[in-house]
Amino acid sequence: MNHIIRDTTVLTMNDRNEILERTDVVIENGIIAKIGPKAGETADNANIIDGSGKLVMPGLINCHCHVPMTLLRNYADDMDLQTWLFDHIFPVEDRLNEDDVYWGTLLGIMEMLSTGTTCFADMYYFMDSIASAVESSGIRAQLSRGQTCNEPGSDFSGNQAMKESEEFVRKWNGAADGRITAAMAPHAIYTCSPSYIQAIAEKAGKLGVPIHVHLDETVREHEDSLGTYGKTPAAHLYDLGLFDHKTIAAHCVCITVEDMALMKEKGVSVIHCPASNLKLASGIAPIPEAISAGLNVCIGTDGASSNNNLNMWEDMYLASIIHKGSKRDPKLITAAETLRMATVNGAKALGMSCVGSIREGNKADLIMVDLEKPHLKPMHNLCSALVYSAQGSDVCMTMVDGRILYQDGEFKTIDREKVDYHLEKVCKRLFE
Ligand SMILES: [Zn+2]
Known part of the structure; x- marks a missing residue:
């Protein structure tokens, strides 16, 4: 599935750690295809994600x-x-x-x-x-x-x-x-x-x-x-x-x-x-x-x-x-x-040149961070906010190879209840 993240902030982690505001990120066939204001306006058959109040950054x-x-x-x-x-x-x-x-x-x-x-x-x-x-x-x-x-x-x-x-x-x-x-x-x-x-x-x-x-x-x-x-x-x-x-x-x-x-x-x-x-x-x-x-x-x-x-x-x-x-x-x-x-x-x-930054042509291994949390306001400096104030739980979406694996508390590829069920059995055997 292709995705368009609309109207978002992007921390690119390119050589200048460039930050893009009010931009779209278009993900096609697992790749970051396009980044730019209105870049995702015309694409059809894509999953539209509202990126306002959120940050897109490399996973x-x-x-x-x-x-x-x-x-x-x-x-x-x-x-x-x-x-x-x-x-x-x-x-x-x-x-x-x-x-x-x-x-x-x-x-x-x-x-x-x-x-x-x-x-x-x-x-x-x-x-x-x-x-x-x-x-x-x-x-x-x-x-x-x-x-x-x-x-x-x-x-x-x-x-x-x-x-x-x-x-x-x-x-x-x-x-x-x-x-x-x-x-x-x-x-x-x-x-x-x-x-x-x-x-x-x-x-x-x-x-x-x-x-x-x-x-x-x-x-x-x-x-x-x-x-x-x-x-x-x-x-x-x-x-x-x-x-x-x-x-x-x-x-x-x-x-x-x-x-x-x-x-x-x-x-x-x-x-x-x-x-x-x-x-x-x-x-x-x-x-x-x-x-x-x-x-x-x-x-x-x-x-x-x-x-x-x-x-x-x-x-x-x-x-x-x-x-x-x-x-x-x-x-x-x-x-x-x-x-x-x-x-x-x-x-x-790890010798993976196609991940680690948000740029066109890279694999879409990216995350979205909810910037609307009280502990991230006011936003004077994005990098400082991420390192000194953000929490792991501020991540609201995680994508690998263009596939959403986690979004708003939900795991898309893992059955959480099944893991819990087996975990209990495993621990019983290992520790009792
Ligand atoms: Zn070790």
Whole structure:
């Protein structure tokens, strides 16, 4: 179906962050066909959407998530990362099956769609379940099977995660009309041996897919790396050849100026996960420094177990204010910069040049925000309003590939009651 959004405000997120007023947006065959005043006046057979009092902007891109971890939301909190992960999360994850992951994924996708996320990058397992949920829901995603193996060796062809990863790439890369792309994901340097990381890098090269990795999330990871390898986690991955492939690196809390130079050289994107880093007390990533070093910085929520939601508006808010506060410099990370991280920079990180901004010819991955809310008035500055005042619940429509997936509280592709029904059954089995 074609759509015309009439008489609306558009935040383009083009190079000048241009804002267009009283304009129409015409969406044809999944593409933004025309933007301009009265551009949608003559089109017929289209769904007309009243855009007055609303904003059209690019859908948000969540670059680091473990979406089925919605199932573990508010299950284990207020403890350090190692205890949280090894004593609480991993034991429950051992009991997960593909059905659990499917329903947990749909729940996470509902949350993302209703808060304006149109694309997410995910690392988990039971990837067929996640891909199926992405396919049926209509959202866009870069998916990867997280791999862990601390054994040394040279031949990992019999390694289960490696096999699953390769099978996943062959089956799903480019699936769902291109909405699903695949990556390879060595979980982290503390869960993967050097030779395993090298084997994954080699495989990614052969399959022609990018890399998604956790990098330098905690002081402990950083110091262990210095102790074991005599170098930082980033230098370790650089030397292993991982960064020779297009890479997105989550967290980067402890990266050094030297690391940033290595990452810049290889075009590694930094995924800032402020809520997760603060909640797990990992620290504050040197994002202003990373931006000064010329790195592409995007935003991720991380899983719902360490955040505890998948609402990008909260992470945008934190991304913008924590650096001001911790560095005592209110000029750091402006609202406009933050919006770029959550949109165009995310698209760049994931190698998706046709999303992330509102321009003619781009795929219609866009959202509408209700600007008539009391907490958004008066509208002195749109970017400031979006980052400092807006809430995820201000999103009133979410569209991916020109298809409306969420509108005014209603999910168009997901049966909410069915998800709730299965969720209850899943949780009963997992936690009782
Ligand atoms: Zn993570």
